[in-house]
Amino acid sequence: REHLKITRETADVPTEASTLAGLLAWLRLRGDIWAQELADSRVRCAINQEFAGLPAAINEHDEIAIFSPISGG
Amino acid sequence: REHLKITRETADVPTEASTLAGLLAWLRLRGDIWAQELADSRVRCAINQEFAGLPAAINEHDEIAIFSPISGG
Amino acid sequence: MSVLIQEDDFDLASELTALRSGNSKVGAMVSFVGLVRDFSHNETIESIYLEYYPGMTEKALNKIIAEATERWSLINVRVIHRIGQLLASDQIVLVATTALHRGEAFAGCEFIIDYLKTAAPFWKKEQTKEGSQWLETRDTDVKRMEHWHNDTVRKSA
Amino acid sequence: MSVLIQEDDFDLASELTALRSGNSKVGAMVSFVGLVRDFSHNETIESIYLEYYPGMTEKALNKIIAEATERWSLINVRVIHRIGQLLASDQIVLVATTALHRGEAFAGCEFIIDYLKTAAPFWKKEQTKEGSQWLETRDTDVKRMEHWHNDTVRKSA
Numbered sequence: 001r002e003h004l005k006i007t008r009e010t011a012d013v014p015t016e017a018s019t020l021a022g023l024l025a026w027l028r029l030r031g032d033i034w035a036q037e038l039a040d041s042r043v044r045c046a047i048n049q050e051f052a053g054l055p056a057a058i059n060e061h062d063e064i065a066i067f068s069p070i071s072g073g
Numbered sequence: 074r075e076h077l078k079i080t081r082e083t084a085d086v087p088t089e090a091s092t093l094a095g096l097l098a099w100l101r102l103r104g105d106i107w108a109q110e111l112a113d114s115r116v117r118c119a120i121n122q123e124f125a126g127l128p129a130a131i132n133e134h135d136e137i138a139i140f141s142p143i144s145g146g
Numbered sequence: 147m148s149v150l151i152q153e154d155d156f157d158l159a160s161e162l163t164a165l166r167s168g169n170s171k172v173g174a175m176v177s178f179v180g181l182v183r184d185f186s187h188n189e190t191i192e193s194i195y196l197e198y199y200p201g202m203t204e205k206a207l208n209k210i211i212a213e214a215t216e217r218w219s220l221i222n223v224r225v226i227h228r229i230g231q232l233l234a235s236d237q238i239v240l241v242a243t244t245a246l247h248r249g250e251a252f253a254g255c256e257f258i259i260d261y262l263k264t265a266a267p268f269w270k271k272e273q274t275k276e277g278s279q280w281l282e283t284r285d286t287d288v289k290r291m292e293h294w295h296n297d298t299v300r301k302s303a
Numbered sequence: 304m305s306v307l308i309q310e311d312d313f314d315l316a317s318e319l320t321a322l323r324s325g326n327s328k329v330g331a332m333v334s335f336v337g338l339v340r341d342f343s344h345n346e347t348i349e350s351i352y353l354e355y356y357p358g359m360t361e362k363a364l365n366k367i368i369a370e371a372t373e374r375w376s377l378i379n380v381r382v383i384h385r386i387g388q389l390l391a392s393d394q395i396v397l398v399a400t401t402a403l404h405r406g407e408a409f410a411g412c413e414f415i416i417d418y419l420k421t422a423a424p425f426w427k428k429e430q431t432k433e434g435s436q437w438l439e440t441r442d443t444d445v446k447r448m449e450h451w452h453n454d455t456v457r458k459s460a
Contacts, residue, residue, distance in 0.1 A: 049359035051422070065356060065424075071438040072353065072384065072425020073337050073396050073416060122202035124265070138199060138267075142283040145196065145227060145268020146180050146239050146259060159316030162336075170341035170392050176412075177334045178405060179319075184327035235327050248335060249447065252413050255333075259405060290406065 013058070020045045021054040023064065043067060086131070093118045094127040096137065116140060147215065147223045149207045151198055153230040156240055165224050165242050172221055174248035176255040180239040182232050190274040196229045196238070199267040203227075210261040214243075217257070218250040225258065227268065257294055263287040304372065304380045306364045308355055310387040313397055322381050322399050329378055331405035333412040337396040339389050347431040353386045353395070356424040360384075367418040371400075374414070375407040382415065384425065414451055420444040 017026040021040070028035040037043075045052050046065040058064060090099040094113065101108040110116075118125050119138040131137060150156075158179060166172050185191035211223050226240040241259045245251040262268075264287050271278040307313075315336060323329050342348035368380050383397040398416045402408040419425075421444050428435045 046356075046359055046424075049356070049362055051363075065359065067356075067424060068426065068437055069440040070421065070424050071427040071440055072355070072423055073420045073444075119199075119202055119267075122199075122205055124206075138202065140199075140267060141269065141280055143264065143267050144270040144281040144283055145198070145266055146263040146287075158319060162315060166336075166338065166392075171343075172338055172392075173340040175334075175336045175338065177332075178409070179323075179332045180405065181323065181329055181332065183330040183403065186328075235323075235329075246340065247443075248337065248413075248416060249443075252335070252409070256405075256409050286404075286406075 018058055019054070020047070020052060020056050020058065020064070023058060024054070024066070027066075037068075038066065042069070044070070091131055092127070093120070093125060093129050093131065093137070096131060097127070097139070100139075110141075111139065115142070117143070147208075147211055148225075149204055149211070150224075150226045151203060151207075151229060152226065153228065155228070155237060156226045158237070158240065161224055161226065161240060162242060165222050166244050169221050169244070171246055172244045173246050174251040175242065175244045176248070176251040177240065177242035178255055178259050179237055180259070182234050182236045182238060184234040185272075188272070188274075190276070191272045192275065193231050193233050193273045195231050195271050195273055195278065196227075197269045198227070198229050203267050206266045207262065210258055210265060213261070214254045214257050218245065218254045220245050220250060220254045223254065223258065225262070227262070227266075229268070231273075260287070260290045260294060264291040304365075304368055305382070306361055306368065307383045308360060308364075308386060309383065310385065312385070312394060313383045315394070315397065318381055318383065318397060319399060322379050323401050326378050326401070328403055329401040330403050331408040332399065332401045333405070333408040334397065334399035335412055335416050336394055337416070339391050339393045339395060341391040342429075345429070345431075347433070348429045349432065350388050350390050350430045352388050352428050352430055352435065353384075354426045355384070355386050360424050363423045364419065367415055367422060370418070371411045371414050375402065375411045377402050377407060377411045380411065380415065382419070384419070384423075386425070388430075417444070417447045417451060421448040 013023055013026060017023045024038050024040060028038050040054060044067045047056055048063050086096060086099060090096045097111050097113060101111050113127060117140045120129055121136050162177060166175050182194060207225055214220060221244045224242045228238055232238060241255050243251045243254040264283060269280055271280045319334060323332050339351060364382055371377060378401045381399045385395055389395060398412050400408045400411040421440060426437055428437045
């Protein structure tokens with residue numbers, strides 16, 4: 001999170017990034033730190049505020065969240 | 074407890090009642106209600122404020138307690 | 147680690163505040179409060195009445211706490227049990243534990259109340275206008291207590 | 304059944320009083336309070352800081368409570384989680400349950416905090432003079448959560 005210095009962004013993603021796995025792969029193309037922080041094994045994702053697995057499809061206007069490991073309580 | 078109307082008694086018990094089992098058997102000789110309330114399977118006993126099993130030996134001046142089923146909490 | 151048997155009600159808030167204060171390593175506090183359920187199962191009941199065996203009951207409770215602290219790393223334990231006449235919704239018993247982590251606090255708290263129910267000499271009777279009736283040990287309480295003898299349980303949390 | 308996420312501290316006493324009032328069938332109340340342990344493991348830490356995901360976090364907590372009430376017959380549930388900056392010994396989280404019997408209250412309370420730890424989006428960082436460090440999910444928390452998937456556990460209590 002801190003490493004990426006971005007908490008929220010509205011982006012036009014290419015059509016090949018039509019699943020969470022595709023979106024992560026596309027974001028990792030942004031470079032080193034992105035590739036490192038957004039490794040599939042490190043993050044959990046949510047679509048429209050519900051947890052979702054990597055194969056989940058992304059639709060237009062979806063709210064996508066990519067989390068670092070959670071640590072509440 | 075209520076059935077026997079006795080909460081505490083100091084008694085001279087015969088020497089053959091030298092264990093808790095023996096004491097219970099001796100007390101049951103007092104009659105119907107005693108025999109019924111003091112059935113081995115119904116009561117738990119303590120000697121000097123520690124739970125004790127039926128074979129436990131009784132010594133002079135011991136404080137013996139015979140409980141109905143406990144139900145706290 | 148302290149046990150109290152009393153007729154008076156207890157103040158849950160101050161008990162819990164006292165329990166966790168004085169040790170900054172406490173990461174988890176678990177409390178159980180047992181309450182008198184209403185008497186809708188038998189509306190002739192007006193109150194319950196609790197007795198204990200002075201001397202032995204305190205010893206039995208301290209022994210239960212000692213066994214809990216031997217099994218789990220508990221920082222502090224508080225047990226309060228009321229006696230005498232109690233009405234619907236009254237507090238009967240408090241068991242509270244603190245520990246570094248919640249697993250130990252939960253296990254210790256549940257163990258203590260489970261053992262208290264079957265191994266601490268208290269007797270409860272239900273009072274109606276016509277008289278009163280001593281209650282029996284509940285089978286489910288005996289089962290819960292026996293569950294802790296299980297080897298996998300002994301080592302968990 | 305209610306969830307609150309707030310920066311302010313909560314008053315444990317009034318929360319527990321409110322939770323048990325209004326239903327005279329309550330026989331058992333179990334509460335868990337998570338506290339900030341002191342920073343003796345790393346004395347450069349001055350505070351912790353908690354963030355959440357507004358909207359999703361409340362939804363996730365309500366879903367966890369719904370699952371708990373589906374598994375166990377709970378009369379009432381209260382979850383409060385603090386966010387923002389917290390110091391040693393501060394209260395972080397409250398999970399409290401009421402039920403007819405203690406088995407259900409204990410199981411429901413422990414289930415909710417175990418799931419909260421791994422399935423509710425909160426993030427905690429430790430703050431030192433030099434900077435801060437986000438914490439990882441603890442392996443033991445993942446194990447505790449997975450334990451509830453076990454079939455015998457699903458049906459017990």
